[in-house]
Amino acid sequence: MRKVVNFIFIITLSLFSAQVKSQGYYGIKLGPNISTIGNVPDAQPRISFHTGVFGFILLTDRLAIQPELLYSQKGYVIRDFPDLKYKYSYVMVNFLFKMDIAENTQAIIGPVLGGNLSAKFVDTINNTSEDVPLRFFDAGLSLGLSQTIHPLVFIEGKLNFSLSNIVPNVSPILQRYNNRVAQVSLGIRLKK
Numbered sequence: 001m002r003k004v005v006n007f008i009f010i011i012t013l014s015l016f017s018a019q020v021k022s023q024g025y026y027g028i029k030l031g032p033n034i035s036t037i038g039n040v041p042d043a044q045p046r047i048s049f050h051t052g053v054f055g056f057i058l059l060t061d062r063l064a065i066q067p068e069l070l071y072s073q074k075g076y077v078i079r080d081f082p083d084l085k086y087k088y089s090y091v092m093v094n095f096l097f098k099m100d101i102a103e104n105t106q107a108i109i110g111p112v113l114g115g116n117l118s119a120k121f122v123d124t125i126n127n128t129s130e131d132v133p134l135r136f137f138d139a140g141l142s143l144g145l146s147q148t149i150h151p152l153v154f155i156e157g158k159l160n161f162s163l164s165n166i167v168p169n170v171s172p173i174l175q176r177y178n179n180r181v182a183q184v185s186l187g188i189r190l191k192k
Contacts, residue, residue, distance in 0.1 A: 024057040024064075029156075031185040035074040037086070037166075038178040046085060048073035050092075050183055064106075068094040072114070074179050083124040086132060088179070090114040096142060104148040112160050114138040114179075138164045138179060146187075156185040 052070030144158030
């Protein structure tokens with residue numbers, strides 16, 4: 001697992017260093033996650049966060065790519081039992097395309113790739129937690145909008161849909177368990 005995380009980190013660093021030489025910038029971003037899982041009837045959203053770094057590479061006058069390396073918390077809460085939670089932590093590598101659709105507004109679409117760092121079932125009443133088996137790799141699609149509110153600051157709203165079955169030993173034909181995450185991000189440019 002550590003080799004995969006290191007590989008993802010090296011690829012992302014390579015993209016960031018390449019974009020510094022081209023027309024672009026890099027920065028940091030953070031914000032809340034509202035996550036749940038598909039095909040679990042008693043799943044209620046869990047509120048958590050994401051944070052990380054991003055690059056921005058201008059491809060044309062209206063199209064850019066935004067590679068990201070993020071730490072993201074996901075999971076869900078059991079309905080009627082808010083003290084019972086599934087908490088997942090991921091390192092995410094996103095390759096988002098941003099296209100201008102209006103002044104200071106961009107549409108976002110692109111693949112999201114994740115590696116699971118930890119997965120726990122937590123009971124806060126009894127103060128216990130236990131590991132939960134999840135697949136390491138998660139892949140999906142991100143859709144959203146970005147609004148520049150200052151030359152150095154932007155806000156993004158995205159929906160990330162996992163296309164992978166994250167639970168091992170379950171037939172994807174019979175049952176598919178997918179991460180579903182809504183994110184709001186505040187992005188700050190560090191190099192213009």
